[in-house]
Amino acid sequence: MARTFLLQPDEAAPSRLTLDYAGDLNAQQHAAATTGPGAVLVLAGAGTGKTRTLVYRVAYLVETGTPPEEIVLLTFTRRAAREMLGRASALLDGRCERVQGGTFHAFCAQILRRFAPCLGLPHGFTLLDASDAADVLDLLRTRAGLDKTAKRFPKKGTLQSVVSAARNKDADVAETLAERYPHFATHAEAVAEIAAAYAVYKRDHGLVDYDDLLLLTLQLFDEHPEVKALVASGIRHVLVDEYQDTNPAQARLVEAFASVHGNAMAVGDDAQSIYRFRGADFANIFGFPERFPGARLLKLEENYRSTQPVLDLANRLLAQATRRYDKTLFTTQKPTGERPAVVAARDDRTEARFVVQMILQQREAGVPLARMAVLFRSAFHSFELELELARRGVPFVKFGGMKLAEAAHIKDVVAHLKLAENPRDAPAWLRVLQLLPGIGARTADGIAAWTTGGSTEPYTLPENAPKLRKHVHRLEALMALLRALQAPGLSVVQQVEAVLAYYAPILKDRYAEDFPKREQDLEHFAGLADGFRSRAAFVEALALDPIELTALNVEAEVHDEPPLVLSTVHSAKGLEFDTVFVIHLLDGYLPSAYALASADDLDEELRLLYVAATRAETNLFLSYPVAQYRRFAGDVLTKPSRFLAPLGPDVLEPMQLVETSAPPLPPPTTPALPRPPRTLKPVSPLPSGDADANLPF
DNA sequence: CAGACTTTACTTTTT
């Protein structure tokens, strides 16, 4: 252990606080926001003002003399970081704007860009998102000839999830495979080989996947203590939100970030841990005091969000868990309210009609659409509801599910941009080349071998490429495009437009049936590029901050009224709404069919429902269809979620749907809902455009 | 070896 010497600040810290911390916060929140230096663990139940506390904590640190750029706020999504820093800045006249904020992944990406050469990585390394990684694995599988085995071999998506899970848990690939996909256990050896080949391939081509962002940063710190010291000395305070959803690598990163100044604050709630599938371990929360000996433990207990009846239901839900949570949510602010209701609808359609009609009724009663949310386990559970909403002209945004950056046509365009950025990006070459008629996997692999081999000038064809004669014209056009993208002074939007012009005929050809829809996506996409200073920043933001496709579509339209929110429970984390509907509460949906076999998995599903329920401030409706039409089975009777059974009428009021014989007349008091306008406006840019600004060192 | 065509299985949650 090195000796420490305490440097004094050059200027005296401002002595007077401008915010009324004691007045704006309750006693527990105040204690957390204004606590002294050192390690602090804040256990904060749902709705206890965790965000508010963190916002005031940031403001307090800044007011007491910590330079904003030396504070790092790590959150689960960039959206969360943006919101908190925005609020803190508003409190302090913008003085918090330079606070570092974002996800672990984004923050690590910044560090790695800076110190890439220490690890033998190129500065311009390419980030692989999950589906890029899957594509690489697919290529390696084909190369190894494993795509034609007698027994079914895991496909690329499965491979990717196994390889990633193994790395996240620091476990053996073969074991992870046997555990998660027992039916593939016979292929354990081959999968382990592919995983090894994948690591080599990434290294050879300067590729970095999500897991690498965390693990390479740790490796960087291990191998170069001087880099670790440099980074950590620039981090006066590190604050971590949603600590229950961090994995062991992230816990180690926090320790490293705080290794000089020792100021780490972790905030979380073990009852809201819902990312186990991704390697998160709520045990991290309880490991915090061991990692930081002498850490203080603070609690936020009083709930400010929900009415007591909503909390009663949430408490009763949690009591079902196999694991004991010593947690009882209570409020003194909102002691009374409607009991949450459970609705057994006849079928999907009826459930959707109920939800929409109740939403319209609430809206009439004065609840804005945007203060209501419909939550579900999986993105596709809302299909029927989306139809019904469209039918009734109710505007909505949907979070979760398909990401813009994952749509094939978007990936095509992005691949061109990636190539313009990094001519050695082999996966991008493969993708781009295979768009050309007459070029398939084999030919593309051959061409990519020389384009990424480094022996030729980038973006030029070799003098006498023997087998390319047939394709020379098309390849020339591609190279011309890539060279054109290098022109100095070309804005990111102009570059996207250049790619789109090149890509348009390919799009029409490949997606003959639905190309107008995809063309529209691409127009939105071009709009997103606006506001980015560099192509590199744009491409990186797309990988680190994926935009939900459906959210984008609706945001692009001008609304007179902010839309209703549809969201997966996962994506609704940290949000709150006046009225919440949780739909499709069926065994096999929530809890998911995948979780039924293990008690730990079931517990996580239960926590998921707990998170969903605690989003509600005033009204909570749980619903499910009694019968469903399923493709092969026809009409089936469903099984209500097992989590509902223990909830008696004292906490959950059954509500029966009765059809009226005549359709109700439209209530004259209802103002007409805004007609969804058709005009396309350029959508707002990703607010995270300057990922590379303000490094803390 | 590419691509059109047919068959099959598969549908969690996300950085």
Added chain:
DNA sequence: GTAAAGTCTG
């Protein structure tokens, strides 16, 4: 309804 895998033809 979609995407991947399998089959056949030029």
